[in-house]
Amino acid sequence: MTTTRGLRDREEPITMLTAYDAPTAEVVDEAGIDVVLVGDSMGNAALGYDSTLPVTMADVRSRTAAVARGVDDALVVADMPFLSFGVEEAESVRNAGEFLKEADADAVKIESGPHTIETTRRMTDVGIPVMAHLGLTPQHVNRLGGYSRQGTDQDAAEEILELARDHEEAGAFSLVLEHVPANLAAAVTDALSIPTIGIGAGPDTDGQVLVINDVVGLGEWSPPFSKRFGDVRGEMQRAVGEYKEAVEDGTFPAEEHSHVEDDLEELY
Numbered sequence: 653m654t655t656t657r658g659l660r661d662r663e664e665p666i667t668m669l670t671a672y673d674a675p676t677a678e679v680v681d682e683a684g685i686d687v688v689l690v691g692d693s694m695g696n697a698a699l700g701y702d703s704t705l706p707v708t709m710a711d712v713r714s715r716t717a718a719v720a721r722g723v724d725d726a727l728v729v730a731d732m733p734f735l736s737f738g739v740e741e742a743e744s745v746r747n748a749g750e751f752l753k754e755a756d757a758d759a760v761k762i763e764s765g766p767h768t769i770e771t772t773r774r775m776t777d778v779g780i781p782v783m784a785h786l787g788l789t790p791q792h793v794n795r796l797g798g799y800s801r802q803g804t805d806q807d808a809a810e811e812i813l814e815l816a817r818d819h820e821e822a823g824a825f826s827l828v829l830e831h832v833p834a835n836l837a838a839a840v841t842d843a844l845s846i847p848t849i850g851i852g853a854g855p856d857t858d859g860q861v862l863v864i865n866d867v868v869g870l871g872e873w874s875p876p877f878s879k880r881f882g883d884v885r886g887e888m889q890r891a892v893g894e895y896k897e898a899v900e901d902g903t904f905p906a907e908e909h910s911h912v913e914d915d916l917e918e919l920y
């Protein structure tokens with residue numbers, strides 16, 4: 653079983669992937685991935701939105717519960733969606749707690765900033781482990797004007813380093829660094845004793861995270877800092893195409909699919 657404490661003490665790089673449903677979570681967990689993030693990237697990756705902003709508490713709760721049912725060993729982290737935190741402190745803590753209490757998450761992740769230091773402390777105090785997230789924070793797309801790299805000038809880099817320290821001090825058990833220069837990610841990793849997990853942040857963090865769609869090649873497009881290790885989209889296209897053809901030309905269902913007399917209850 654992966655624990656927040658275990659992550660901190662480990663020597664090898666930490667592996668983290670997103671998942672949004674039980675069968676995908678099973679594959680990720682069986683591969684020995686340390687952390688499964690039920691990311692609000694589900695907005696783009698699973699729900700058909702063009703940003704993460706429309707994702708709701710109900711979306712993340714239902715998908716976190718599904719992922720938790722598929723996972724035996726990995727740490728399950730639920731991503732706090734836009735406006736579920738940061739508006740009011742008490743509401744933020746209750747929303748975070750709901751993922752542990754009702755969806756079997758082990759921890760939550762919050763897109764962090766100056767406004768989440770106290771929130772992180774409060775959640776940690778009541779027993780909700782918090783993964784912080786700095787650099788590119790996609791819920792801020794409207795303020796940032798896009799998804800560009802963050803921390804690229806001296807002031808911005810120092811702000812990220814300082815916020816990283818503040819969130820460690822507030823009790824965060826780890827920190828995601830998204831789309832920042834590799835040397836900044838290395839400096840933050842050096843400065844903290846909690847593990848850093850990078851995406852588009854170079855090789856010098858304590859671990860790496862990617863969106864599952866990118867890793868297996870499910871989406872139409874993947875960001876340049878990710879890598880497609882498979883072609884699930886191509887495989888699905890092939891299978892769906894062959895099914896269609898088989899139904900249309902009458903080769904499915906065949907003899908062996910047509911006389912299922914066994915009690916189906918017993919087969920499931």
Ligand code: KIV
Pocket residue numbers: 670689690691692693694731828830851861862863
């Ligand atoms: O929602 C997500 O998938 C994330 C990761 C990219 C860190 O926040």
Ligand code: NA
Pocket residue numbers: 691692693731
């Ligand atoms: Na996210």
